[in-house]
Amino acid sequence: MSKLIVKDLCCQRGYNQLFSDLSFEVSSSNILRITGPNGSGKTSLLKILAGLNASENGTVYLNDFNVNSYEYQQHVFYLGHSQALSSELSVIENLEFLMSLKDTVDRKILTESLVKIGLQGYRDEYCSKLSAGQKRRVILAGLFISNAKVWLLDEPFTALDSEGIRIVEKLIKEHCDAGGICLFTTHQDSALDNQMVLAL
């Protein structure tokens, strides 16, 4: 049973206070959808939870582990706006490297995840030749393999077609049914059941 605990979080960017005294808890098997207008601090919040940005004030814990601890980092999968793909490398080479950062590398499983995300036949294609939606699918294929308990997904449905959105929603549901935690931001409607909503 895992629990992500956020207490009194404050975030300031430049002269703007994005949010202050933000507290919430997300337990295993729960989905938290973060909504809000542009510039309200959705990405900043996810970056703080991923340990990329420092907050002005407040604490973030996964069970007893602080956001900067090795154990916390090990259990978090963060997907930002950028695709994290090098155009000089093939799809499988990119995915292999990104997943080796998470210690989960098995070429056979990686290839299977590409098939599941709808990229069969693109395994050895250079990423420079892919469309924006296909690039998004490559990084999302990592979700099939990830052992992380907490998924932090920043606009995961961007550039995806309806089939891609359906696959990702199914993945999120399966992850949470297996006891995982998922926090995601989106401006689109989501068909996911039992999601909690945090409006910034």
Add this chain to the structure above:
Amino acid sequence: MNIYTQTLKRDLRIAIRNPSSVMNPLLFFVISVSLFPLAISPEPSTLSQIAAGIIWVASMLSVLLSLNTIFHNDFENGVLEQMAISHHSLPLLILSKIISHWILTGIPIILLSPLLGVFLFLDSKATLVLMTTLLLATPSLSLIGSIGASLIVSIKNTGMLLSLLVLPLYIPILIFASSAVSQSQFGLDITGQLYFLAAILVISFMTAPYVSAAAIKISLE
């Protein structure tokens, strides 16, 4: 294979598939050295006296030209972000990237230096010393350069900023390395200079990956 070796291998693979990023600084190195005899004098005695300085300045500038390639693309495409949030040591991941930069720029410079030494009438003993100084100091150039590259990685249109940050830190290396070659031409002892270059290498090896990692974390915020 661990993640650090994989990072090194990945960077080398990217460089091989994008050869212009590796070849441009090396071509600059060879072309700039080969222009000096035309501009100054083709006299062997004149050229052999200034050969060490010419080769060292050219190698320093060619390393400077290639520094942007260490982090820039990975910052733009988000790979550095994934490295920063992974549970692996960011300084060691950065060290892997610095080593790949040295393999791609430092080693070719060392291998090309005897050829350019012959071109500038450098005798065999001085050429050997030149190669030794390059072997000791080019890793320091990559390590120190990585600090400058990481500090400006998030800035667009950096212009001369990188040169202004890094060149002053390169000056002691330039002074000691070129003086080692010049002194060896007169049969003088050069152990002091070599020890100094080795000390700079050890200090930069111990500190540069940590400083670069801290700068990258700041840039990613």
